[in-house]
Structures are given as C-alpha cells and as structure tokens.
Amino acid sequence: MPYRITPINHHPIELLTNSKPKVTEKTSFKQIFQEIKNEHLKISKHAQERLSERKIDISTEQWNSIEEKVQEAHKKGxxxxxxLINDAALIISAKNNTVITAMNLDEAKSQIFTNINGTIIMD
Structure with missing residues (x-):
C-alpha cells in the first residue's frame, strides 16, 4: 500500500504565527518573512532609555493597539x-517599525515635531 502525503490547507509559515500572511501563488518566502518580521514594533536604544528615564509605562494592550495603528498608517503611506497616548508621545518610524523616541505629554507640549507625515491619537 503506497503511503500518500495528505495536503495541508495552510501555508507552513501560518502554523508558526498567530497572524496569517497574505499568500498567493506568486508570493515569495522573502515577502512572507518580511510581513511576519515587521509585525512587532522594535524599540530603539534611545527610546528605551527615554521610556525608562521618564517612567513611561505602556501596557501590553496599549502596545498591541499602537502596533495595529502603525501598521494601518504605514499601509496608507x-x-x-x-x-499620542494618554500620558506620552512617541515618534515611530512606520517604515522601519521602530519606536525612535518617547516623551511625556508635558515635554511634548513644548516641542516642535518635524519630519513626520502622520499622527496617531490613541484613546
């Protein structure tokens, strides 16, 4: 009796992640890997220092919401x-999926922000 391999209806990469990359017949492994890799925000060393110095705490739920909005903003160019979140302002590179810097809202009020092309206001 010949053994047969039963086809799997899921792409192998999907089994390793919670999200499902958009897979088409022409989708390359590099594209799938890039989509999975860019899923989570990275925090630059500078931003990590600022978050710590300024005692800015962001919950996991807030980070997840921020990640979703940053991805949405990136798709819009x-x-x-x-x-802007309740008690802080973050500068995030949507292109690189990286938090560049962070400050509390009191500091942000006296700042001029340049080289940004979008603003996300979180509840």
Missing part, C-alpha cells in the same frame, strides 16, 4: 508618525 505614513513613514514617520507622532503617536
């Missing part, structure tokens, strides 16, 4: 954005 935003490369660098100002993200």
């Amino acid at each position: 935003v490369n660098d954005s100002l993200v």
